[in-house]
Amino acid sequence: MKLLALDTATEACSVALYVDGEISQRYRLAPREHSHLILQMLDDCLAEAELKLSQLDALAFGRGPGSFMGLRIAAGVVQGISLAQDLPIVPVSTLASIAHIQMQQRGAMRVLAAIDARMAEVYWGAFINNNGLPVLQGQEMVLPPEQVPIPDTEGWSGAGTGWGSYADLLVRRLGDHVSTSQAEVFPSAASIAELAVVGLASGEQGVAAAQAIPVYLRDQVAKKAASR
Amino acid sequence: MIVLGIETSCDETGIALYDSARGLIGHVLHSQVELHAEYGGVVPELASRDHIRYLSPLIQQLLAETGLRLQQLDGIAYTAGPGLIGALMSGAALGRALAWSLGIPALEVHHMEGHLLAPMLEHRPPAFPFIALLVSGGHTLLAEVTGVGEYRLMGQSLDDAAGEAFDKTAKIMGLGYPGGPALAKLAEQGRREVWRFPRPMTDRPGLDFSFSGLKTFALTTLQNLDTSASDYQQQLADVARAFEDAVVDTLVIKSERALREAEAQRLVIAGGVGANLHLREQLAVMVQRHDAELFYPRIEFCTDNGAMIAHVGCLRLLAGETQPLQIAARARWSMEDLRAPEQVEK
Numbered sequence: 001m002k003l004l005a006l007d008t009a010t011e012a013c014s015v016a017l018y019v020d021g022e023i024s025q026r027y028r029l030a031p032r033e034h035s036h037l038i039l040q041m042l043d044d045c046l047a048e049a050e051l052k053l054s055q056l057d058a059l060a061f062g063r064g065p066g067s068f069m070g071l072r073i074a075a076g077v078v079q080g081i082s083l084a085q086d087l088p089i090v091p092v093s094t095l096a097s098i099a100h101i102q103m104q105q106r107g108a109m110r111v112l113a114a115i116d117a118r119m120a121e122v123y124w125g126a127f128i129n130n131n132g133l134p135v136l137q138g139q140e141m142v143l144p145p146e147q148v149p150i151p152d153t154e155g156w157s158g159a160g161t162g163w164g165s166y167a168d169l170l171v172r173r174l175g176d177h178v179s180t181s182q183a184e185v186f187p188s189a190a191s192i193a194e195l196a197v198v199g200l201a202s203g204e205q206g207v208a209a210a211q212a213i214p215v216y217l218r219d220q221v222a223k224k225a226a227s228r
Numbered sequence: 229m230i231v232l233g234i235e236t237s238c239d240e241t242g243i244a245l246y247d248s249a250r251g252l253i254g255h256v257l258h259s260q261v262e263l264h265a266e267y268g269g270v271v272p273e274l275a276s277r278d279h280i281r282y283l284s285p286l287i288q289q290l291l292a293e294t295g296l297r298l299q300q301l302d303g304i305a306y307t308a309g310p311g312l313i314g315a316l317m318s319g320a321a322l323g324r325a326l327a328w329s330l331g332i333p334a335l336e337v338h339h340m341e342g343h344l345l346a347p348m349l350e351h352r353p354p355a356f357p358f359i360a361l362l363v364s365g366g367h368t369l370l371a372e373v374t375g376v377g378e379y380r381l382m383g384q385s386l387d388d389a390a391g392e393a394f395d396k397t398a399k400i401m402g403l404g405y406p407g408g409p410a411l412a413k414l415a416e417q418g419r420r421e422v423w424r425f426p427r428p429m430t431d432r433p434g435l436d437f438s439f440s441g442l443k444t445f446a447l448t449t450l451q452n453l454d455t456s457a458s459d460y461q462q463q464l465a466d467v468a469r470a471f472e473d474a475v476v477d478t479l480v481i482k483s484e485r486a487l488r489e490a491e492a493q494r495l496v497i498a499g500g501v502g503a504n505l506h507l508r509e510q511l512a513v514m515v516q517r518h519d520a521e522l523f524y525p526r527i528e529f530c531t532d533n534g535a536m537i538a539h540v541g542c543l544r545l546l547a548g549e550t551q552p553l554q555i556a557a558r559a560r561w562s563m564e565d566l567r568a569p570e571q572v573e574k
Contacts, residue, residue, distance in 0.1 A: 077321050077325040209284040213280055
């Protein structure tokens with residue numbers, strides 16, 4: 001299995017290549033430079049592995065939530081590659097990627113992933129560690145930090161930029177349910193590649209180019225003339 | 229050389245295939261007008277979301293309709309600006325990645341250059357040099373065009389674009405959004421010279437435009453109408469007529485000045501307002517006085533479309549222009565930064 005993954009949903013811009021169990025990644029924290037960097041990073045990643053696009057089996061991308069612009073850069077790029085090479089695309093949650101990284105790096109068993117969604121809100125998802133893989137509890141959502149659902153159990157680990165921007169509010173809301181939190185955790189293409197490969201192995205099919213569209217979570221972006 | 233063109237600078241997703249040998253092979257368009265109508269104007273975020281949904285299906289539809297495969301393409305051209313940055317980015321990301329994946333060159337195209345050269349897509353294309361009057365919802369300008377990439381900006385709107393003035397005035401008149409075409413239709417029933425609106429900036433030298441005052445004038449005029457009058461609809465039509473006459477006259481006066489100043493023999497109209505029949509008629513009368521010729525693209529290529537982007541992209545790619553491995557998108561991009569393509573040794 002050979003899979004190429006990319007993510008431009010947050011401040012991080014990353015690409016990764018999964019080749020029969022081995023993952024190589026290029027990763028940069030470069031806000032607002034994703035459009036300049038992403039294709040060259042993909043090109044470098046393939047060149048280093050001496051692989052051509054035609055040798056790939058699938059693509060994966062961080063489908064959101066995250067920066068609207070970033071999500072569309074990633075979606076546009078995977079759609080373009082998929083159209084040219086007729087490759088299936090696996091959309092992967094950026095919140096799941098954050099939770100996955102927190103599980104891998106810190107051995108967290110329960111993760112509350114939060115991305116700063118601006119406008120005093122967070123993108124939010126609760127994940128439980130199942131053999132190293134994040135399993136979503138309930139639904140992903142966008143809401144004010146003061147309203148995030150309080151888990152039934154304790155020992156949760158917070159991860160993602162939401163835990164930096166709204167640390168006080170989240171701690172006040174969740175109290176003893178959270179034992180630790182790290183704000184500097186971003187989704188990564190390596191994690192997205194790994195989650196996509198697991199998905200494919202468990203029977204997921206991937207989607208065609210036209211279906212590789214972002215999951216924004218925030219869908220109320222304008223007021224209709226009548227409701228003003 | 230076969231080039232795929234992608235246009236996503238505002239609220240139309242346009243895809244086209246242009247062949248340097250055969251001309252336009254085909255084009256498809258998805259308009260978002262209905263989507264934005266509910267909001268009374270283009271919502272940039274919704275426009276961007278729509279582009280990323282429709283780009284791939286439209287490309288596949290066009291390939292199916294023309295019987296071509298992506299592997300037969302020689303290049304990809306996409307609108308890189310000016311326009312709504314999120315909208316531009318959707319088409320740019322997909323187009324640039326598609327070119328990279330196919331191992332063919334990509335080119336960033338200036339949206340207005342697409343419009344300026346759109347009349348060249350027709351059977352009777354204008355020869356260089358010509359004066360171009362570009363009038364749309366986003367732009368109003370006069371330029372002297374001496375060749376591909378050789379544009380001298382002669383004048384432009386200092387505030388609202390002509391199409392914007394149409395739409396805003398239509399909104400004031402309760403004609404919905406985008407109401408420009410509805411206003412023009414209503415004006416057909418209006419009587420001449422019932423009201424006389426100013427012809428902004430025609431009483432002084434220069435080729436710049438200013439249309440924002442006209443909507444205020446329209447508003448003031450409307451406030452003086454008796455809404456309970458039995459002929460209120462006629463009165464509304466008269467105001468619409470007065471407004472349209474003012475815009476058309478102003479555009480004609482300035483175009484005539486531009487023709488004289490550049491001693492040009494050809495006038496080209498492009499952009500959405502170029503579809504206005506009254507404007508076309510008046511310009512035709514004017515150019516006849518000067519023994520000049522008038523050119524315009526078919527109506528569907530007046531508004532935003534992929535064909536004009538594929539066309540310009542093909543001209544420049546043929547000349548050997550290329551683009552680095554980056555997704556290019558910029559909200560602002562002056563037309564005067566454009567250069568003629570230099571022949572590159574192959």
